[in-house]
Amino acid sequence: MAHEKFRYRTLEELTAETERLGISLPLAEDTKALAAPVSFAGRTLQSRMGIAPMEGADSLPDGSPSELTLRRYVREAEGGSALIWFEAISIVEEGRSGMTQLMLTERNLDAYKRFTEQIREAGRKANGYAPFLIMQANHSGRYSNPQNRPAPIIAYRHPEYEKFRAADDSCIASDDYLKKLEEQFGKAALLAKEAGFDAVDIKACHGYLLAVLLSAYTRPGLYGGSFENRTRLLKNAIAAAKPAEDDAFLVTARIGIYDGVPYPYGFGVSPESGADFDAAEPVRLVRELRDESDFSLLDLTMGNPYVTTHVTRPFDSGKYVPDEHPLTGIARMIGGIGAVKQAVPGPVIYASAPSYLRQYADLYSAGAVEQGLCDGMLFGRMAFADPDYANEIVRDGRVNPGRVCLTCGKCGDLIRSHKPTGCVVRSPEIYLPYYREFLKEKEALPANFRG
Numbered sequence: 001m002a003h004e005k006f007r008y009r010t011l012e013e014l015t016a017e018t019e020r021l022g023i024s025l026p027l028a029e030d031t032k033a034l035a036a037p038v039s040f041a042g043r044t045l046q047s048r049m050g051i052a053p054m055e056g057a058d059s060l061p062d063g064s065p066s067e068l069t070l071r072r073y074v075r076e077a078e079g080g081s082a083l084i085w086f087e088a089i090s091i092v093e094e095g096r097s098g099m100t101q102l103m104l105t106e107r108n109l110d111a112y113k114r115f116t117e118q119i120r121e122a123g124r125k126a127n128g129y130a131p132f133l134i135m136q137a138n139h140s141g142r143y144s145n146p147q148n149r150p151a152p153i154i155a156y157r158h159p160e161y162e163k164f165r166a167a168d169d170s171c172i173a174s175d176d177y178l179k180k181l182e183e184q185f186g187k188a189a190l191l192a193k194e195a196g197f198d199a200v201d202i203k204a205c206h207g208y209l210l211a212v213l214l215s216a217y218t219r220p221g222l223y224g225g226s227f228e229n230r231t232r233l234l235k236n237a238i239a240a241a242k243p244a245e246d247d248a249f250l251v252t253a254r255i256g257i258y259d260g261v262p263y264p265y266g267f268g269v270s271p272e273s274g275a276d277f278d279a280a281e282p283v284r285l286v287r288e289l290r291d292e293s294d295f296s297l298l299d300l301t302m303g304n305p306y307v308t309t310h311v312t313r314p315f316d317s318g319k320y321v322p323d324e325h326p327l328t329g330i331a332r333m334i335g336g337i338g339a340v341k342q343a344v345p346g347p348v349i350y351a352s353a354p355s356y357l358r359q360y361a362d363l364y365s366a367g368a369v370e371q372g373l374c375d376g377m378l379f380g381r382m383a384f385a386d387p388d389y390a391n392e393i394v395r396d397g398r399v400n401p402g403r404v405c406l407t408c409g410k411c412g413d414l415i416r417s418h419k420p421t422g423c424v425v426r427s428p429e430i431y432l433p434y435y436r437e438f439l440k441e442k443e444a445l446p447a448n449f450r451g
């Protein structure tokens with residue numbers, strides 16, 4: 001596959017490329033579908049545009065938000081998104097992705113209360129409404145670096161993931177450890193509620209601990225093998241969080257429906273499908289979450305950003321050239337999410353990963369809603385680049401093409417090197433110095449460095 005740069009000056013050029021590739025993308029005539037309200041569990045949000053979780057590696061040492069964290073979220077609230085799905089917030093010290101990952105504890109609860117209130121206030125002041133705030137509760141698992149050095153806690157030995165992140169048998173989490181973690185998710189839900197979030201996400205995507213258990217075919221014991229065992233931790237963590245639920249607080253999940261690596265090491269692939277997406281188990285999981293856990297809201301995503309980066313977030317290729325056209329990645333993402341959505345009516349389902357499409361991300365997201373492939377879209381890198389994208393779409397009908405994300409990958413480099421993360425291109429005054437530091441340190445990194 002050659003380097004693929006985004007080069008579509010008109011919608012016609014983009015459509016011609018999708019036809020050449022033999023794929024189809026939902027592209028609406030206008031963005032009205034995105035600007036329409038959406039309702040779930042007795043709440044109505046102003047629009048179908050939300051911000052995707054984006055780790056910023058800018059917490060204070062105790063895991064509470066810094067001025068820089070607050071700046072990011074205040075800008076996002078002012079930008080008019082109806083929902084902010086917060087970045088991964090660690091629920092235990094040993095599962096932290098780095099020394100500056102946010103972590104919510106009883107000790108820093110007051111700081112989080114002020115944080116959520118300031119973000120709501122910023123939204124109200126700028127737009128007349130506060131965004132719906134979801135805390136993403138996470139254990140980084142294989143990607144834990146509590147001292148900014150790898151300290152993996154894994155579900156099972158994984159030859160694909162270990163090409164990029166070494167681990168050995170001593171890193172395998174015991175059943176006892178996983179059992180205790182279920183309670184930790186319950187505590188995290190209560191803390192999230194006290195901290196002023198509207199919901200907690202029991203995160204199960206992108207190769208982190210709960211996600212990787214979904215493909216633990218080869219793990220013995222209570223948490224591996226059968227579908228029931230592989231989904232046990234996720235379901236029990238949800239059950240532990242559920243008592244926190246009430247009219248003002250919801251339990252949700254961001255689920256990875258496809259890992260992009262072959263059976264028996266990937267979820268959302270079957271023994272027969274090689275590494276292709278197979279909807280059977282994702283559909284079963286989402287259906288069971290709807291029926292058994294009364295889920296009314298979910299976000300779906302794909303891939304492991306450390307290994308199958310192009311699956312999670314299609315990008316303009318640079319030094320790492322994936323074996324796939326980015327538009328093919330976008331088509332897989334929305335096709336897979338749409339397949340699950342259509343097989344499991346009921347819950348409001350947000351889709352992920354529109355940013356590669358730049359100034360067409362808005363028409364694409366509106367098209368996905370119009371065609372019933374999702375109910376709303378979470379914007380990730382786009383929101384780093386242009387936190388006002390939602391207000392632009394509602395006010396002007398389209399996103400400002402001069403402010404869109406260029407999917408250059410610099411925010412990914414920053415997060416992997418545990419530096420404060422944001423858009424180097426659109427907010428150079430803050431993030432360029434950190435990026436320069438990264439470039440200096442990069443020489444010392446292994447050639448296959450992806451986090």
Ligand SMILES: Cc1cc2nc3c(=O)[nH]c(=O)nc-3n(C[C@H](O)[C@H](O)[C@H](O)COP(=O)(O)O)c2cc1C
Nearest residue numbers: 052053054055087088313353354355379380381411
């Ligand atoms: C710098 C960076 C940080 C991210 N942090 C998180 C995170 O904390 N939790 C999560 O679920 N996804 C995270 N993601 C993935 C995004 O939420 C999103 O799924 C991905 O970027 C694709 O969406 P986009 O095309 O709109 O950027 C991160 C992505 C990037 C680039």
